[in-house]
Every structure is written in C-alpha cells, then in structure tokens.
Amino acid sequence: MGKKGRTPISFPEQEIVSLYLGGETTVSIAARYGCSRTPINRLLARHGVVRSISDDNARRYKTMDIEARRLQVRDANAAARGRTVSREEILKRALARQGTFCSKNERAVYQALRASGIESIPNFSIDGRSTDLAVVSEKLAIELDGGQWHDTPKKSAYDGTFEELATSLGWRVLRYRGFTLKYPQLIALDIKRICADPSTLCGHRVVRRHVKDLLQVADHSQAAVVMGHKNLRDRVIGAIVRSNQITPSQSADLDRP
Numbered sequence: 001m002g003k004k005g006r007t008p009i010s011f012p013e014q015e016i017v018s019l020y021l022g023g024e025t026t027v028s029i030a031a032r033y034g035c036s037r038t039p040i041n042r043l044l045a046r047h048g049v050v051r052s053i054s055d056d057n058a059r060r061y062k063t064m065d066i067e068a069r070r071l072q073v074r075d076a077n078a079a080a081r082g083r084t085v086s087r088e089e090i091l092k093r094a095l096a097r098q099g100t101f102c103s104k105n106e107r108a109v110y111q112a113l114r115a116s117g118i119e120s121i122p123n124f125s126i127d128g129r130s131t132d133l134a135v136v137s138e139k140l141a142i143e144l145d146g147g148q149w150h151d152t153p154k155k156s157a158y159d160g161t162f163e164e165l166a167t168s169l170g171w172r173v174l175r176y177r178g179f180t181l182k183y184p185q186l187i188a189l190d191i192k193r194i195c196a197d198p199s200t201l202c203g204h205r206v207v208r209r210h211v212k213d214l215l216q217v218a219d220h221s222q223a224a225v226v227m228g229h230k231n232l233r234d235r236v237i238g239a240i241v242r243s244n245q246i247t248p249s250q251s252a253d254l255d256r257p
Helices: 013-021 026-033 037-046 053-062 066-080 087-097 104-115 153-168 178-182 184-196 211-215 220-227 230-242
Strands: 121-126 129-135 140-145 172-177 205-208
Touching: 013 026, 013 037, 026 037, 026 087, 087 121, 087 129, 104 121, 104 129, 104 140, 104 178, 104 184, 121 153, 129 153, 140 153, 140 178, 140 184, 153 172, 172 178, 172 184, 178 184
Parallel strands: 140 172, 172 205
Antiparallel strands: 121 129, 129 140
16 A cells, blocks of 8 residues: 555656657656656656666666676776766756756755745756856855865865856855755845845855854844744854844844744
8 A cells, every 4th residue: 555645646658758759858857847767767667768878788787797797897987087078068967957956955945045035946057067056137156065075175176166167157156064054044044135135245255154154144133033943043142142243131132023
C-alpha cells in the first residue's frame, strides 16, 4: 500500500518524450513539472528512450568484470585529461542548471524572498557562470556559501573570478556565509531593503559573515518579528544590544508584537 495522503502524480507522457527528443534536458523538464529527475527518467525508460551515450555505458558497465571496469575507467580518464571545454558547452551546461536548486539553503532563501514579494531565479546563468540566486530586475547576484570549503584557495579564487565577471557586466554580488544561512528570513529582509533602496548596498561586492552583519543594517523591529521563535528572538535582541545599536531599556520595544 502507498503512504496515506499521497496522491500519485500524472504526467503527459507523450509530451515529455517529445520535449526530451526535441533537445530539452531532464533537469529542465523536471523543473517544468515540479518534480525530481527520477520520475522523468523512469518515464523515458518506459518508452524505450535511450537518453544518452552515458546511459548505454552504465548498462554496459553492469555486465563487465572488475578488470574490464578498471580498464574502461583508465581509458575515460586518459581521454578527459587535458580536454578543453568549449564556451558553447559551458553556456549550455549553465542554462541547463538554471531554475533548479542545488542546496536546501538556496530553496529556503528563495522561499523567504518569495514570501517577501521578491522573485528570484535559482542558479541563474551570468555569462556561463551560475549564481545561487539572482534578482534579475535589480541585477543582484546572491551567493550562499555554506561550508568551509569556500575558504580553500581554489574555491576562493573561483569565487573571486566570478565576482569580477559579474561586476564587469553591471551586477552587484551579495554573499552570505556561515551562520547567517540559518536565518533565511533575515537574509530576505536584508535583500528586500537593498531592492527598495540600492544605495544602501555599499560597493559592488559585499559579504555578510555573521548574524550581526545582518542586524546592523536591518530594521530592528522587523528583524525581531521575522525571527518568530521566542528564544531566537531573544538572541537577536541580545546581539543588537551587544553591538551598542540600542540600550537594554530600548530592547523591550523589540519584543512587542
């Protein structure tokens, strides 16, 4: 038996097959119908659609012994080593990712922005380089750096070249890091303020590393309401007081609904 309350999704099968055979990727088809790629792949398989050479290789791989697999991997690595990816292929890959989510942080901030009345596009392609979220109307590229790997020399250099590219094309880059990602509503509040008054964003590349960075620029009463949960709201108010933006006596106003 299926799970209670779960309604099976019905897809226009022939339409999906036609879209795929017409050149649309499974990623974009899944985004079009609001699902993951798994049911799309299964649907194509049911209709006998050979999706790519990689699919054939995967089926062939299952029939190989260990030595044959080792040799295939060795040959594949040798063929890929030193290969130059064309600009056309880079642009195609970036456009295929556009409109899809790569992390829960992207989805959370996207939903918080939408609730605030701001439309954004996940993994938007800026000249072949994807930004986590983009408010296209404001040419605002939003980067959400979860994890410490963004501090590695290789990733830092990659992020730097992206920022240079984006700013050269007239975009402003707003980067959120670390603990700030736990509060998507505060991030949305910050972005909404910037969209309402672009002059409040100092410079074309700005990094918010700590929650206090958000609080220093946010409307304090709105920030307290956005936090919702009483314990979290208390921490926000405490951070505001410690940053000497308000006195302890003034903090009582923030706790009022």
